[in-house]
Amino acid sequence: MAFLVFLLPAAFWLLLFFFVPLSILWVVALGEKHGPVEIVITGTLRNYARAFDPLYLSVFAKSVWISGLATLVCLVVSFPVALAISFASDRLKPVLLLLVILPFWTNLLIRTYALIAVLRGRGFANDAIEALWTAAKLLLSPLGLGGLFGARYQPVEILYNDTAVVLGITYVYLPFMVLPLYATLERLDRSLIEASLDLGASQFQTFWRVTVPLAVPGIVSGLILVFIPALGTFLIPDLLGGDSSLMIGNIIERQFKAANDWPLGSAMSFVLLYLTFAILAFQAWRSGAQARAARAGPGRNTLG
Amino acid sequence: MGSHLDYSRRLWVRLWLLLVFVFLYAPIVALVAFSFNDSKRNIVWQGFTLDYYAKAWNNASLFEAFTNSLVIAFVSTLVSTVIGALLALALWRFRFPFKPVAEGAVALPIVIPEICMGVALLAFFSRVGWPNDLVWPLNLLPIVAGHVAFSFPFVTVVVRARMAGFDRSLEEASKDLGASEWQTFRHVTVPYMRPGLVAGALLATTLSLDDFIITFFTSGPETLTFPVKVYSMVRFGATPEVNAASTVLIAITLALTLVAMRLQGSGAVAAEAGSREKRP
Numbered sequence A: 001m002a003f004l005v006f007l008l009p010a011a012f013w014l015l016l017f018f019f020v021p022l023s024i025l026w027v028v029a030l031g032e033k034h035g036p037v038e039i040v041i042t043g044t045l046r047n048y049a050r051a052f053d054p055l056y057l058s059v060f061a062k063s064v065w066i067s068g069l070a071t072l073v074c075l076v077v078s079f080p081v082a083l084a085i086s087f088a089s090d091r092l093k094p095v096l097l098l099l100v101i102l103p104f105w106t107n108l109l110i111r112t113y114a115l116i117a118v119l120r121g122r123g124f125a126n127d128a129i130e131a132l133w134t135a136a137k138l139l140l141s142p143l144g145l146g147g148l149f150g151a152r153y154q155p156v157e158i159l160y161n162d163t164a165v166v167l168g169i170t171y172v173y174l175p176f177m178v179l180p181l182y183a184t185l186e187r188l189d190r191s192l193i194e195a196s197l198d199l200g201a202s203q204f205q206t207f208w209r210v211t212v213p214l215a216v217p218g219i220v221s222g223l224i225l226v227f228i229p230a231l232g233t234f235l236i237p238d239l240l241g242g243d244s245s246l247m248i249g250n251i252i253e254r255q256f257k258a259a260n261d262w263p264l265g266s267a268m269s270f271v272l273l274y275l276t277f278a279i280l281a282f283q284a285w286r287s288g289a290q291a292r293a294a295r296a297g298p299g300r301n302t303l304g
Numbered sequence B: 001m002g003s004h005l006d007y008s009r010r011l012w013v014r015l016w017l018l019l020v021f022v023f024l025y026a027p028i029v030a031l032v033a034f035s036f037n038d039s040k041r042n043i044v045w046q047g048f049t050l051d052y053y054a055k056a057w058n059n060a061s062l063f064e065a066f067t068n069s070l071v072i073a074f075v076s077t078l079v080s081t082v083i084g085a086l087l088a089l090a091l092w093r094f095r096f097p098f099k100p101v102a103e104g105a106v107a108l109p110i111v112i113p114e115i116c117m118g119v120a121l122l123a124f125f126s127r128v129g130w131p132n133d134l135v136w137p138l139n140l141l142p143i144v145a146g147h148v149a150f151s152f153p154f155v156t157v158v159v160r161a162r163m164a165g166f167d168r169s170l171e172e173a174s175k176d177l178g179a180s181e182w183q184t185f186r187h188v189t190v191p192y193m194r195p196g197l198v199a200g201a202l203l204a205t206t207l208s209l210d211d212f213i214i215t216f217f218t219s220g221p222e223t224l225t226f227p228v229k230v231y232s233m234v235r236f237g238a239t240p241e242v243n244a245a246s247t248v249l250i251a252i253t254l255a256l257t258l259v260a261m262r263l264q265g266s267g268a269v270a271a272e273a274g275s276r277e278k279r280p
Helices: A003-029 A046-051 A054-086 A092-104 A108-119 A124-143 A162-187 A190-198 A203-214 A215-229 A235-240 A248-256 A262-296 B010-034 B051-058 B062-092 B099-111 B114-127 B140-161 B168-175 B181-210 B212-216 B226-236 B238-262 B266-275
Strands: A030-035 A040-041
Touching: A003 A262, A003 B062, A003 B099, A003 B114, A003 B140, A030 A262, A040 A046, A040 B114, A046 A262, A054 A092, A054 A162, A054 A215, A054 A248, A054 B010, A054 B140, A092 A162, A092 B010, A092 B212, A092 B238, A108 A124, A108 A162, A108 A235, A108 B010, A108 B226, A108 B238, A162 A215, A162 A235, A162 B010, A162 B226, A190 A203, A203 A215, A215 A262, A248 A262, A248 B114, A262 B114, B010 B238, B051 B062, B051 B238, B062 B099, B062 B140, B062 B238, B099 B140, B114 B140, B114 B212, B140 B181, B140 B212, B168 B181, B181 B238, B212 B226
Parallel strands: none
Antiparallel strands: A030 A040
16 A cells, blocks of 8 residues: 555656657657648658658768767766776865766756857857967977968867867766766776786786776766767757757757657657667666676676 | 876876866856856956846846746656655565566656657647646646656655665664554654755756756747746857856756755765766
């Protein structure tokens, strides 16, 4: 009796405002548009076929490329950060972690908006590059290389293009990468690194052949945690991207708002969902395999 | 232990950390600073002013949007906290068939791309014929429904973590001493749960205030909410007014987050953030 009182409200809410809406979306994807608001469910697969039209397929490919690139940039930027935090003193550790997490508790829209001011033509990013440019020109002019720079600084176009979108995704989702990396590096058996260094490996060799392989579970979680939301992002390319930086999220949003083609938008949402499920299933299978390997032979899985 | 393991003391690592923190904070600091800038164009510093706060305050539609978002956050927090905590108790206390399935189902709103949930809710409210022209505050209900759906799983995680440290013999002692089931729940279980409840509630408030996508897709055409209002203002062109209103929202969420961290210890919030996969 008490059990039902505890369970039912949540079950009811989840069913009514999550599973039913998703089912409706799934059904709408099998429908056809008759008139501006009327959708007749015919069980057609045409919307899925249209979602794989070369035009949309190229948007899918571009989304995978942009979010994949941003995910890799996140990994490269985050690894030294996570390493530094996990080796920091116990007093400093919570402070650094807090500093990584805090920006992430700010509204997504506000953070994206904040980036616009930094990236635009007369923004701080360009001011910084201009300062470097002036310094380089002053340094190189005596060598007769001043001519390389031209008379005046031309602002670099960073906003309203794909670079801005990659930067935006990196900016917004960086904490998702740092946290799982930190969690893995924190638990890592440091004597293995010590042993490698004692046995004559250089810091560089130790990093690539001991630290990185041991951090693989964290790397994989981080890649997934950044890649999934990045793939579906709509706000970042919408505000920071140019006309050609459309991603799946933008196309889906358009089908539900301006273009008013809900069946196509629903089919695209489900393609995105199936892709997400495939990634999550891969992750579950991987961690399952790891757990089995750990049970089979403790100590042998560390460097595998 | 060798000092060669002290990566955090190496110069290049320190410089890297510094650069990353500048990258993370400079845009937000600039946004806040320029809300006090006495210039229409957000580019050069002209002097300190509070004019834009006054303007944002007197901007009727911005003010209405802000109030609506606070009301949404408040109601969503109440509902999420109650149903999230009840679910946490159910998962903590009982064994039942398909429990892993239930746990997975609760995590789903957290892991799927937000835009999918947004358009699903849009399709849902339109297909069930939810009227668009309800009076305030009923017109906010679709947004609240969506916010609760992605917030209560977080409350469940926080409360369940708190209950993991609960000594069941306290309940048995209470019953042995003659308390009823309800009295035991009310005077033994709930007081122990309270820090988890408060932290979960603060988390739900922050999640609701931070959300853009779900609000964007569930607001009716006539409903003003802060993120949607700011979105249209940003598309129209950045103004210091937007900066001022954003600064107020940042201050509110920052304060809530810091209080929540105080209550649970920052480690728990870090773990939390890690499980907060899709946000924001």
